[in-house]
Amino acid sequence: MSSIGTGYDLSVTTFSPDGRVFQIEYAAKAVDNSGTVIGIKCKDGIVMGVEKLISSKMMLAGSNRRIHAVHRHSGMAVAGLAADGRQIVARAKSEATSYERVYGDPIPVKELADHVASYVHLCTLYWWLRPFGCGIILGGYDRDGPQLYTIEPSGISYRYFGAAIGKGRQAAKTEIEKLKLSEMTCREGIIEVAKIIYGVHDEAKDKAFELEMSWVCDESNRQHQKVPDDLLEEAKAAAKAALEEMDAD
Amino acid sequence: MDLDLSAPHSLGTTIIGVTYDGGVVLGADSRTSTGMYVANRASDKITQLTDNVYICRSGSAADSQVISDYVRYFLHQHTIQLGQPSTVKVAANLVRLLSYQNKNMLQMGIIVGGWDKYEGGQIYSVPLGGTILKQPFAIGGSGSSYLYGFFDQAWKEGMSKDEAEKLVVKAVSLAIARDGASGGVVRTVTINADGVTKNFYSGDSLPLWHEELEPHNSLLDILSSSSPEPMST
Numbered sequence: 001m002s003s004i005g006t007g008y009d010l011s012v013t014t015f016s017p018d019g020r021v022f023q024i025e026y027a028a029k030a031v032d033n034s035g036t037v038i039g040i041k042c043k044d045g046i047v048m049g050v051e052k053l054i055s056s057k058m059m060l061a062g063s064n065r066r067i068h069a070v071h072r073h074s075g076m077a078v079a080g081l082a083a084d085g086r087q088i089v090a091r092a093k094s095e096a097t098s099y100e101r102v103y104g105d106p107i108p109v110k111e112l113a114d115h116v117a118s119y120v121h122l123c124t125l126y127w128w129l130r131p132f133g134c135g136i137i138l139g140g141y142d143r144d145g146p147q148l149y150t151i152e153p154s155g156i157s158y159r160y161f162g163a164a165i166g167k168g169r170q171a172a173k174t175e176i177e178k179l180k181l182s183e184m185t186c187r188e189g190i191i192e193v194a195k196i197i198y199g200v201h202d203e204a205k206d207k208a209f210e211l212e213m214s215w216v217c218d219e220s221n222r223q224h225q226k227v228p229d230d231l232l233e234e235a236k237a238a239a240k241a242a243l244e245e246m247d248a249d
Numbered sequence: 250m251d252l253d254l255s256a257p258h259s260l261g262t263t264i265i266g267v268t269y270d271g272g273v274v275l276g277a278d279s280r281t282s283t284g285m286y287v288a289n290r291a292s293d294k295i296t297q298l299t300d301n302v303y304i305c306r307s308g309s310a311a312d313s314q315v316i317s318d319y320v321r322y323f324l325h326q327h328t329i330q331l332g333q334p335s336t337v338k339v340a341a342n343l344v345r346l347l348s349y350q351n352k353n354m355l356q357m358g359i360i361v362g363g364w365d366k367y368e369g370g371q372i373y374s375v376p377l378g379g380t381i382l383k384q385p386f387a388i389g390g391s392g393s394s395y396l397y398g399f400f401d402q403a404w405k406e407g408m409s410k411d412e413a414e415k416l417v418v419k420a421v422s423l424a425i426a427r428d429g430a431s432g433g434v435v436r437t438v439t440i441n442a443d444g445v446t447k448n449f450y451s452g453d454s455l456p457l458w459h460e461e462l463e464p465h466n467s468l469l470d471i472l473s474s475s476s477p478e479p480m481s482t
Contacts, residue, residue, distance in 0.1 A: 102342075102343070102346065103327070103339045103342055103343070104338055104339055104341070104342030104343075104381075105336065105338055105339055105342075108331065110332075111330065111331065114330075143367050
């Protein structure tokens with residue numbers, strides 16, 4: 001699967017003979033080995049969900065958040081190195097507030113994605129910096145409607161209506177493709193996201209995980225927020241039931 | 250009284266911005282004065298910032314010109330990055346940030362008016378200290394003092410484009426009659442979803458108000474009606 005970039009992979013400022021920058025590809029591996037993060041764009045908003053792998057039974061539930069609010073109208077879910085992710089979130093928050101201070105309007109989600117992608121890309125240009133080892137799913141709701149973007153360690157940003165990164169991304173993408181997102185509301189989307197996360201979680205390889213979800217939709221008044229506890233419990237219950245049904249077959 | 254020709258050029262001015270059902274109408278007089286001397290009797294005080302946003306300038310001519318140049322530059326960059334026309338609110342905010350942050354050095358009152366696809370026609374007032382206020386209509390400049398009562402009575406919500414334009418022209422004309430620092434012609438700019446239309450109303454096309462006299466080429470024409478013979482040496 002991976003080729004050895006002997007000699008050409010020592011620095012992010014070195015290209016290989018076949019035009020690859022191995023350091024960036026290695027950074028992407030950090031994302032691929034982390035817990036799954038998915039995001040979907042429903043007809044009235046965005047839902048994001050994270051498979052937060054728990055390393056210790058002594059960790060308090062709800063700590064080590066992987067989804068962060070960037071601005072009133074947008075949030076980011078992070079996969080990969082958590083400390084790197086914190087840095088990116090801080091930068092995104094600062095971009096958003098300074099945009100609003102100058103232009104008087106909340107930053108359009110497209111602009112925010114571009115700014116964050118530029119920043120991530122910046123760190124792939126100098127030998128004395130290392131690339132960020134995290135992938136971002138950015139979901140926001142502005143005057144042009146709900147939008148979903150991903151930003152990879154290379155600095156590329158794409159707009160999606162359904163996205164998945166991390167360990168279980170292949171399986172998650174297959175599941176997301178089956179959904180009729182344009183007809184789904186976020187309330188229904190929450191259940192689907194939970195089912196997918198529970199579905200792609202590998203019981204054998206990883207022990208426990210906590211499901212973290214957020215949304216930004218008409219129902220949340222176009223503000224990015226944690227999915228309300230009662231809806232979260234409902235989603236978890238539905239996901240567990242769906243799993244049991246699958247096992248029973 | 251001596252003319253102080255080195256006094257700073259000031260836009261004595263009457264400026265108006267009015268929203269109507271579908272867009273905005275901006276209007277202004279055309280007098281630029283240097284003390285008591287009229288430096289330009291046909292100036293254009295309505296300046297373009299972008300395809301869809303224009304501003305009316307009053308106060309110091311130099312200050313308002315420089316600020317509009319800066320804002321035009323910033324808006325141009327913003328439009329390129331955004332990939333679509335800037336909103337009127339963003340344009341107005343840039344004007345007020347420059348106005349507020351440099352309040353000690355600037356003396357100008359601006360009315361920002363335009364149309365964008367999200368909020369339609371909007372008028373924002375940015376007076377002397379750098380306040381920003383969104384209003385259904387705004388008046389500014391020295392001539393505006395004479396228009397407060399007029400607008401209280403004549404303004405109504407949801408006018409048509411023609412009603413709004415007629416209102417603006419009438420108002421500027423009334424202010425010109427009373428304010429010595431306003432005069433010349435009336436220029437209007439109408440901005441809506443279809444684009445921008447500019448109009449010109451010459452001084453002699455404006456109605457005469459109370460105690461205004463018909464223009465005459467010379468008083469001699471009136472005086473000489475009693476003695477037709479030219480005076481002999």
